[in-house]
Amino acid sequence: MTPSLLHQILDYANRANPYPIYEELRKTPVHQEADGPYVVSTYYEIRSLLHDPRISSDARNLASTTHDPLAESAQEEESALPPGFLRLDPPEHDRLRRMTNRPFGPPHSPRRVDGMRQELHDIVSGLIDGIGDTGRIDLVDQFSYPFPVTVICRLLGVPREDEARFHTWADTIAASLDPDPDADPTERGKISHDARMQLGMYLAGLIEERRKNPKDDMLSELATAKGQDGPMTTMELLSTAALLLIAGHETTVNLITNGMLTLLRNPDILQRLRTDPRLAVPIVEELLRFEPPVQLVPQRTTVADIEIHGTTIPKGASLWLVLAAGNRDPQRFENPDRFDPDRQDIQHLGLGSGIHSCFGAPLARLEAQLALSELARRLENPRLLEDPPSYRQNAVLRGPRHLPIACDGIRP
Ligand code: HEM
Secondary structure: OOOOHHHHHHOHHHOOOOHHHHHHHHOOOEEEOOOOOEEEOOHHHHHHHHOOOOEEOOHHHOOOOOOOHHHHHHHHHHOOOOOOHHHOOOOHHHHHHHHHHOOOOOOOOOOOOHHHHHHHHHHHHHHHHHHOOOOEEEHHHHHHOHHHHHHHHHHHOOOHHHHHHHHHHHHHHHHOOOOOOOOOHHHHHHHHHHHHHHHHHHHHHHHHHHHHOOOOOHHHHHHHOOOOOOOOOHHHHHHHHHHHHHHOOHHHHHHHHHHHHHHHHOHHHHHHHHHOHHHHHHHHHHHHHHOOOEOOEEEEEEOOOEEEOOEEEOOOOEEEEOHHHHOOOOOOOOOOOOOOOOOOOOOOOOOOOHHHOOOOHHHHHHHHHHHHHHHHHHEEOOEEOOOOOOEOOOOOEOOEOOOEEEOOEEOO
């Protein structure tokens, strides 16, 4: 018997190139797995559901009869630290997102992200200098992986000496988001529960300290905020800080790695970026369409029957929205399988859409633009040593585990 399309997506053998399965999936835009989630794969249907108030992100709305491997382990994890606003609906979602945005973006903090530009540049330069003249690099271990965690730690205000511990927790929690059908959901939930517990305890100490001695960082501002929404409770603060750490970690690692892989497969575009760093802006947008680090959004639930594309999705059903399939929908994009940063219309789903669209988008974009333009400028004659490279197990946060590259040296 042919395995279901969802099983094929989750099957590690298809990790390097899931796009032919997505093409097959789009033939049935709303596809139900036996007793399992409804899988939606076409651009307009995904967008419409992401904007539909009858869709909930709160796992408590899932009917108990629905089988969803991720929802099962989520219950175990959330006993350690309550869900961040990604897993909440309005009005709680809106209140927490608004409060988190005060120290992060306009209108209250228009300079926070742009003000980090020089610091980000210095981190990127330091990592590239550290590669040395070995002639062979693993881009993931030596660059894409350390960069985003360092950035999120600086943003939140985590002391440098503690950054290494953050790496370990972020890794463990990100791995638990993998709906691997062969993994035991209870075991997965337990491992993530322990990491969330340790992270929570660490953050609680740091918040206490910042309440007494506030500094110029997001955690201090969140811990001492007295805006119209009042202060966050300690529990809300903990889950928000954990959400920022997790949401901004493996996603950004994968965007940079997928980016370099795609550029090395398209040397003419890499060459253009080397001479014109401004091209990094459309390159990053096209990458978010072409190789999105978040391939699908699982764990959405219907709170009413919803009719879409001739199918009625019943109340309480689990929904998986395959952003990466929507991004290559030929009904929406011309020549969707072509990587083309010159296309005029790149309104991708790579950062989501609707009320849960990526909170960290301005930072994620800046990190990727700086990373790719500096790598293009400084690596002398870079070449892929493995194509395709080896991928991480995770089908949701998809990206190479290693990216071995040869180069003839590092330019100053
Ligand atoms: C390339 C890097 C990134 C990608 C591809 C990405 C992608 C996404 C996507 C697709 C969503 C929507 C999820 C959903 O609808 O369920 C999302 C939400 C979110 N992202 Fe990102 N993200 C990235 C980086 C970041 C960074 C750096 C941060 C933190 C500074 C961040 C924080 C968040 C948060 C807090 C949410 C939840 C928003 C809400 O529920 O209102 N992300 N991200």
